[in-house]
Amino acid sequence: MTRNTNTNTTTADNGVNAAALVAAREALEATPEAAQFTWRSTCEWVDGTHTRTTVDGFFGLGEEHSRGKDFTMDADHPEVFAAADNGPTPAEVVLSGLAGCLTAGLAAVAQYRGIQLRSVTATVEGDMDLQGILGIDDDVRNGFGDIRVNFDIDADASAEDIAALVAQSQKRSAVFDALTNPTNVQVTVGA
Numbered sequence: 157m158t159r160n161t162n163t164n165t166t167t168a169d170n171g172v173n174a175a176a177l178v179a180a181r182e183a184l185e186a187t188p189e190a191a192q193f194t195w196r197s198t199c200e201w202v203d204g205t206h207t208r209t210t211v212d213g214f215f216g217l218g219e220e221h222s223r224g225k226d227f228t229m230d231a232d233h234p235e236v237f238a239a240a241d242n243g244p245t246p247a248e249v250v251l252s253g254l255a256g257c258l259t260a261g262l263a264a265v266a267q268y269r270g271i272q273l274r275s276v277t278a279t280v281e282g283d284m285d286l287q288g289i290l291g292i293d294d295d296v297r298n299g300f301g302d303i304r305v306n307f308d309i310d311a312d313a314s315a316e317d318i319a320a321l322v323a324q325s326q327k328r329s330a331v332f333d334a335l336t337n338p339t340n341v342q343v344t345v346g347a
Contacts, residue, residue, distance in 0.1 A: 172267035261325035274310040
């Protein structure tokens, strides 16, 4: 692998179009109103605790966008909760979102910095006391008490460079930010 530090061109190929990401950043710096995005999902109840979520479009760059195909995700609860176990729990979907966001960001930063990745695995664990959700103890939080992310990274880079990749990915992760900072959530009924 070679790297030209003056232009950030590399022979690393992690499947990320870093030049397009840099161009998008420059374009959005010039037109900040275009950086306002609204992501959407629609969730329908199937049966019991089984739900199905569909993602098919979003608003960004000043207009609506269709994904060209629908993405669906089923969620449920495991049999130990007297459920049918038709999919991961919603809490596990959140952990998956965190892992996906951090890992994708790491790949993008590695590409930009000219670091060739051979493999990246993120293992995410979240601790939850169900006494809150089940109404046993109102002093127990309903959500995660602690979340741990562990990366196993094989790359053409020093330990310090790999740590810097992880730090930058964490710094720019939308899902990490949503989990670690207050987010305004409004819930309504009806159209």
